[in-house]
Amino acid sequence: MRNTRATQLLTELSREGRYNPLLPDCDVPQPPLEELLPREAIAAELLPLPEVAEPDLVRHYTNLSTLNMSVDTHFYPLGSCTMKYNPKRNERLAGLDGFAAVHPYQPEETIQGLLELLYELQEMLAEISGLHAVSLQPAAGAQGELTALLVAAAYFQERGEHRTKVLAPDSAHGTNPASAHMAGFRTVTVKSTPEGLVDRDDLRRHLDDEAAVFMVTNPNTLGLFETEIREIAEEVHGTGGLIYLDGANMNAILGISRPGDFGADMMHFNPHKTFSGPHGGGGPGAGPIAVTRDLAPFLPTPVVAREGDVFRLDEDRPRSIGRVRGFFGNVGVLVRAYCYIRTHGPEGLREVSENAVLNANYLLHRLKEFLPVPQGDCCMHEFVATAKDCKAERGITAMDIAKRLLDYGFHAPTVYFPPIVREAIMVEPTETESRETLDAFAEAIGKIVQEDPELLHAAPHSTPVTRPDDVRAARQPVMRAVAAGENGHEG
Amino acid sequence: MSYVLNTAQDRQEMLQILGLDSIDELFAMIPADVRLGRPLDLPPALGELELTAHLSSLAGKNDSAASKVCFLGGGSYDHFIPAVVDHVASRSEFYTSYTPYQAEVSQGNLQAIFEYQTLITQLTGMEVSNASMYDGASAAAEAVMMALAVSPERRRVVTASSVHPEYREVIETYLAHQEVELVTIPTPDGIASPEDVAAMVDQNTACVLVQQPNFFGCLEEVRRWADIAHDHGSLFVTAVDPISLGLLPRPSTYGADIVVAEGQSLGNPLAYGGPYLGILACREAFMRRLPGRLAGQTVDQRNQRCWTLTLQTREQHIRREKATSNICTNQGLLALRASVCLAALGPRGMRQAAELSVRKASYARDKLAGNSRFTRLFDAPTFKEFVIRDTSGQVDELLAHGLECGYLAGVPLGKWYPDFADCLLVAVTEKRTRAEIDGLVDCFVNSEQRTEVVHA
Structure with a gap:
């Protein structure tokens, strides 16, 4: 039933003369364009865009959409990504004209409802984080990291301290060291213990008056809570450094433990993970950050302030690091996060984390019948299994298992991350999956590890394409459609 | 509990299988002294009907481009946003999917990104486009960082006060710890005079950034800018308005090396400033310096044409601190909207x-x-x-x-x-x-x- 023409490109569907009448005739006087613009500012030719009629356009993209797995169609146990259900009410409400059709330079008195929402969201995120002040500006988690590190740099600069190092565990997300580099720091990697926690001896070796920030993910990327986080924070603070919490894994601890209470000075949220914003095929996200009282003056400009019943943008922030993006922030994503938090309330948020952790532990329990989980018998919201024994004994890799799962109708878990676990398979089920789904997933893995290795090496078998040649893609890069006939193979 | 599927009985049975008596035991690894011993101080939960009424009331307090x-x-x-844009973007196979790391179950997204890249090269005349950045301002900052990486010995960036003030603020923030001199040419007449540009660009200049049309809506003498930049071996970066390219010459025709743009105009709602879409395209020579994701064409094991994320050794999840940028997400859904809008308009x-x-x-x-x-x-x-x-x-x-x-x-x-x-x-x-x-x-x-x- 699959439409085999789905993978034609727009350039191939294009026919000269096809046109969608979308815009009206001109209703103002029409002098020759040359009277309005200099000759050299008028392009002689039309843009070389495809000419596609609306029916073809709709069929094209609708068919393309069917080639994707998505949260609405499949279980998506992608570790570190929190692929939970995206509530439909949030989509509808974020689309209200009073939010979606607001121009970023409207006067404050015309957007009091929106500013009220954003102010409340700042307050709610401060409460959830246990920190003092919030900036909603960063556009994504990685930009939140960068913003917070720039805040830290400004803080140390003002104190006259020359701190050049950012420390991050070897299990950290790649964005941590990349953000540190962009903020002008050099990064130092801190080892993990065999149990998967921060190696405090190694951390101590790097703590000195050049260490600015220790970036920690807690629960960490192995799905473990850093049991000595309080002591770690005390040691970092003792040498004058700051703790940054990568909030990617907040889904495990909502209402249970607050970063500010375990010693974090700064953190980012991923509303598109924790607070159910849809991932959109890779964005948009948002990356609001929360910081302590001492760091608040350095937050980006503007923040939303309240004076009595009036909400306004506070732009008079002389110690601010400035802006990290244009306009206010990813408001559409933030409205969805607000809806999510208001839907749950305090008890509901706690239940989200309780069920996320319950589902992860249940799935861990079921999966360890088939694959070892090196870092123990219990976890927070996710866990990391390994295929290293499968590989040693039968030549089955983590990638083989991931690809074969696609044939069973499951999205693959994250594989080969974190880098400290060999043949890593990182599973995060989230709270929005049923026990039946978790059972079915575990049983699929149980079957797969018994299958013929050759079958697995060639998997997936039921998907529209199988194992694209990544080497060719990188060595002979084709990044855009070229004229017909030069495009190589036809599917 | 709105979206949790486990019933009380499920939870009981699952705990039993785990050998636990209570949900609390699941959190045993969190030390008692860092647990929150009280409920979060948040407003109480709202059902869908109450939430709808509340949000409608907040939205109703705002004017918007729909009411004014x-x-x-x-x-x-x-x-104008054509209906077909909203329709395609509302396909939940697009909006509830993740970054297409698993190419076999993401061909829809990968092809959509590849088509976006194609459309952006058609729009700008550049040879390569990435899969998108956060917004126009951060795309401009990333373009400047790219130019600095192309010529690391050059430590000056020249721009003009007719460039969007917020773009310049973001560039300043990104450059705060980079030991780079940012020179801003005053524009009392609404555009920068080529003489002033020439006076500021030197052999130490990594790039020259202009906006066309500029923040005041005026047309700059971009050809003169380009010549001055290239005479000094500097890269010429332009920030453009995508809609304007329906009429103005494409940046490729006047010598742009890197083109950035705010893609909001292409089918994306105003939304009080975001989420928006940062367009970033360049000449092929700088392809491997591009930040962010790229979809490339290849073949699969059955020799079928297909698409995959490529040149990932530029990116943070592989290269960590040596990556071209820390960017992880692109703006997939907004790039999709821009593509449908461009194709619908033609x-x-x-x-x-x-x-x-x-x-x-x-x-x-x-x-x-x-x-x-x-x-x-x-x-x-x-x-x-x-x-x-x-x-x-x-x-x-x-x-x-x-x-x-x-x-x-x-x-x-x-x-x-x-x-x-x-x-x-x-x-x-x-x-x-x-x-x-x-x-x-x-x-x-x-x-x-x-x-x-x-x-x-």
């Missing part, structure tokens, strides 16, 4: 949108400037935006009166340009009708006489 006639611009514009629709915008803006500009109270601030040719000076110096009152008449009338410039505190930036897109423009002018020129809004 919008003449606001400054990098975010009220252009070459003729883009020309029409650009031409209607320029004609209507020119009509509005001349009509306002025809009144003794207002003067056109700059002589340079303008595209869909222009700056008008209120000679009576009462911009705030004027805007308040405009609002009463039903207009979001313009962006006051005083916040960024104290010299232009008596000026307004007015944007006119293809959506504005002659009646709306005439209504605005009537409202402005006769501040005593209240006029009725004409919604055409």
Whole structure:
């Protein structure tokens, strides 16, 4: 039933003369364009865009959409990504004209409802984080990291301290060291213990008056809570450094433990993970950050302030690091996060984390019948299994298992991350999956590890394409459609 | 509990299988002294009906481009969004999917990104586009970082005060710890004079950044800029308005090396400034310096044409601190919307949108400037935006009166340009009708006489 023409490109569907009448005739006087613009500012030719009629356009993209797995169609146990259900009410409400059709330079008195929402969201995120002040500006988690590190740099600069190092565990997300580099720091990697926690001896070796920030993910990327986080924070603070919490894994601890209470000075949220914003095929996200009282003056400009019943943008922030993006922030994503938090309330948020952790532990329990989980018998919201024994004994890799799962109708878990676990398979089920789904997933893995290795090496078998040649893609890069006939193979 | 599937019985049975008595035991690894011993201090839960009423009430307190006639611009514009854009983006196979790391179950997204890259190269004339950045401002900052990485020995960046002030602020933030000199050429006449540009660009200049049309809506002498940049071996970076490219020459024709743009105009809602779409395209020579994701064409094991994320050794998840940028997400859904919008408009629709915008803006500009109270601030040719000076110096009152008449009338410039505190930036897109423009002018020129809004 699959439409085999789905993978034609727009350039191939294009026919000269096809046109969608979308815009009206001109209703103002029409002098020759040359009277309005200099000759050299008028392009002689039309843009070389495809000419596609609306029916073809709709069929094209609708068919393309069917080639994707998505949260609405499949279980998506992608570790570190929190692929939970995206509530439909949030989509509808974020689309209200009073939010979606607001121009970023409207006067404050015309957007009091929106500013009220954003102010409340700042307050709610401060409460959830246990920190003092919030900036909603960063556009994504990685930009939140960068913003917070720039805040830290400004803080140390003002104190006259020359701190050049950012420390991050070897299990950290790649964005941590990349953000540190962009903020002008050099990064130092801190080892993990065999149990998967921060190696405090190694951390101590790097703590000195050049260490600015220790970036920690807690629960960490192995799905473990850093049991000595309080002591770690005390040691970092003792040498004058700051703790940054990568909030990617907040889904495990909502209402249970607050970063500010375990010693974090700064953190980012991923509303598109924790607070159910849809991932959109890779964005948009948002990356609001929360910081302590001492760091608040350095937050980006503007923040939303309240004076009595009036909400306004506070732009008079002389110690601010400035802006990290244009306009206010990813408001559409933030409205969805607000809806999510208001839907749950305090008890509901706690239940989200309780069920996320319950589902992860249940799935861990079921999966360890088939694959070892090196870092123990219990976890927070996710866990990391390994295929290293499968590989040693039968030549089955983590990638083989991931690809074969696609044939069973499951999205693959994250594989080969974190880098400290060999043949890593990182599973995060989230709270929005049923026990039946978790059972079915575990049983699929149980079957797969018994299958013929050759079958697995060639998997997936039921998907529209199988194992694209990544080497060719990188060595002979084709990044855009070229004229017909030069495009190589036809599917 | 809205979206949790486990029933009380499920939870009981699952705990039993785990050998636990209570949910609390699941959290045993969290030390007691860092547990929150109380409920979060948040408002109580709302059902869907109550939430809808609450959000509707908050939304109802806001004016918007749907309730007022919008003449606001400054990098975010009220252009027409074809229905087909909303339709495609509402396919949940697109909007509830993740980054296409698993190519076999993401061909829809991968091909959509590849088509976006293709459309952006067609739009700009550049040879390569990435899969998108956060927004126009951060794309501009990333382009500057790219240029600095191309020539690491060069430590100067030259731009002009006619570039969007927020873009310049973001660039400043990104450069805060990079030991780079950012030179901003003053533009009292609305555009930078090529002589001033030439005086500032030297052998130490990594790149020269111009906006076309610039923040004031004026057209810069981009060909002169390009020559000056290239004469000194510097890269020429342009920030453009995608809609303007329906009519203005593509940046490739005047020597751009890197092109950035705010892609909001292409089918994305105003949304109080985000999420938006950062367009970033360049010449092939700099392909491996591009930040962010790239989709590439290849073949699969059955020799079928297909797409995959490629050149990932540039990216943070592989290269960590040596990555070209820390960016992880792109703006997939907004890039999809931009693609559908570009394809729906096509070459003729883009020309029409650009031409209607320029004609209507020119009509509005001349009509306002025809009144003794207002003067056109700059002589340079303008595209869909222009700056008008209120000679009576009462911009705030004027805007308040405009609002009463039903207009979001313009962006006051005083916040960024104290010299232009008596000026307004007015944007006119293809959506504005002659009646709306005439209504605005009537409202402005006769501040005593209240006029009725004409919604055409």
